[in-house]
Amino acid sequence: MTENHSFKNDKNIPNHTIHRLSICNRCLELFIETEQGKTKKTISSTEISKITGINANQIRKDLAYFGEFGKRGIGYPIRDLHGTLKAILGSSRKWDIVLVGAGNLGKALVSYKGFQKRGFTIKGVFDNSRLKIGKRINGIEIYDIHSLRSFVKTNEIKVGIIAVPLKSAQKVANDMVAGGIKSILNFAPVTIKYPKGVKVNTIDISIELERLIYFLTANSKNSS
Amino acid sequence: MTENHSFKNDKNIPNHTIHRLSICNRCLELFIETEQGKTKKTISSTEISKITGINANQIRKDLAYFGEFGKRGIGYPIRDLHGTLKAILGSSRKWDIVLVGAGNLGKALVSYKGFQKRGFTIKGVFDNSRLKIGKRINGIEIYDIHSLRSFVKTNEIKVGIIAVPLKSAQKVANDMVAGGIKSILNFAPVTIKYPKGVKVNTIDISIELERLIYFLTANSKNSS
DNA sequence: GCAAATTTTTATATAATTTTTCAAAATATA
DNA sequence: TATATTTTGAAAAATTATATAAAAATTTGC
Incomplete structure (x- = not known):
């Protein structure tokens, strides 16, 4: 094969x-x-x-x-x-990823079946909430955010997903980069700053909606 | 003002x-x-x-x-x-939206603070699960998916979000369009077919990851 | 108060990307 | 075997993005 x-x-x-x-x-x-x-x-x-x-x-x-x-x-x-x-x-290879943020979005991502199917394995979920650390979602343990950096480094993980609120997103990104992560998928509605050699892809849901809205208003305007 | x-x-x-x-x-x-x-x-x-x-x-x-x-x-x-x-x-106006799918992603979207702040109000959440219909998430009632079309029509809603699994996404989109929705934000990992005059924006999480991966592999290759 | 220096926009030119058009190759058909 | 059809790949045209140059407003120095 x-x-x-x-x-x-x-x-x-x-x-x-x-x-x-x-x-x-x-x-x-x-x-x-x-x-x-x-x-x-x-x-x-x-x-x-x-x-x-x-x-x-x-x-x-x-x-x-x-x-x-x-x-x-x-x-x-x-x-x-x-x-x-x-x-x-590059999707013929297997990719280990970390996910930060065990809120609703984090949960949705963990239970997203598309990942496994396409070669992505969530190796660890991280959060800063005492209530969440130690618990499991979909069988994957939630770790303390403070261990993110070392976890990423020892497991040589290159891909991370940010699913935390706006205010902590940059800090999480910094930790990821410090640990050696090269590719970040960011769901926080904020522009992340990052060094060269790292690639960040931000998905901002309200921006995506706003783009749609533009065409809605633009179409209704020029009804020619 | x-x-x-x-x-x-x-x-x-x-x-x-x-x-x-x-x-x-x-x-x-x-x-x-x-x-x-x-x-x-x-x-x-x-x-x-x-x-x-x-x-x-x-x-x-x-x-x-x-x-x-x-x-x-x-x-x-x-x-x-x-x-x-x-x-x-067009974000100076207020926009009413409907959300279909009350799973983890749906929940995450409902509790997403960015919407309200930017003028988007979720008027109704729809699902096909008996267990969910009638319940509430973040104070918003979950309605039967069968009432989606009429709800959209009577409330003159123009914007919809699809947060259902792959298999039902096209059907949901059809109902939305039939009800008069013009802009759809689709989270199902499938390409939606739609008539002219409607705009669909698909966000596929694994595709976004795959794009990142490409640059990861491409960078490691040409280390010149 | 006026001229030179600075900042920052607008306009123009160059480069990159997308779309359109067309010729070549493989097959099917008469 | 010649012709029509399909479909790729490549070249040309159009669009979009980036970089450069010119113009306008302000600040600073004299």
Whole structure:
């Protein structure tokens, strides 16, 4: 089962390309499990476009950054493409992560089935509340936030999720970075400062809502 | 207190501009509450850049789509800018929303303080579980999913959040659209199909993680 | 009170990304 | 075998982002 999916990677790949390929990867995974996907051998960019909502040309261009995987007139071999995408995205590897914040959002994240399925394992949950430390959610123990840094260091964890309130988010990020974490997914509605070599991805729910609202108001305005 | 923040809106505004302005808006809000922000009258694009992490040129360019709000040598008047941003983003209005899914994520969203603060009011939470219907989370009653469509229609709600598992997400979206919802924030890890005139914004947590992972692997590769 | 220096915006130019268009390759069909 | 159809990959055009230069307002020094 040791598949070898090689791809070139010379150029500077746009951020958005990775996002789109990630969506393709997920949709491909879902498709493979369907009745149709089990028998089908190849898939065209137009078909991928339909299931992802991403423009077909864009998909081809994004893939072209990494090589030529399709055949003209035919499309892309489904299994191969999935393997290549996994290799590109690094999701063929297993990734250990830590989660900080055992509130409602933290709980939601721990019980999120998508993680395990896609190779992410939550190795530890951390919180500062006496009431929560020592307890378990979904079988994973909640540790004291003060042990975060050493835990990250000894377990060589590279990925962390911040699910704490605004005010403690920066402090948590600092601890993560000090422990050696390189990638942070931040749910606190605040811009995190971080050194070079670290990547932070902030998801702010009200900003996402606000973006939607803009198009709502913009559409109702120009009713031409 | 009826402020009038006018701005032009002829051009086609890039999607990302709205996202960035939304981040600026939030950071400005946070800044206004700080000691420094209370006394300061103007703010430069460089200062906004520091608190948002967004390139200063980009900020000016984004604002320039809507008019000239700053003064050379001085910067932007803080309060005015905030008012203008709110007007642009539509967040000066109040928005009623519905939330579908009363699981952990739903609970986290209901108790999320950012909503109320930014003008979003959750008018109803919906679920299909007998065990949950009729109960309350954070004082908001959980209704039967079957009443979603009529609820949305009679209350003229335009914004909905999907926090249900993958399999029911499309069905929920259909009900929302049928009831007249125009903007959907989707947390289910699936691409939602929707008619023209509706806007859907999907937040997939594992895709966001996967993007981070790419840069983790890409960085370790080209250690040149 | 006026000129030079500083700050910071707006305008312009360059670079990167996305979208569109087109030619080549593989297959199916007559 | 020639033609039509499908679909990729590559080139061109359009859009968007970043960097640079020019203009305006203010402050500082004389």
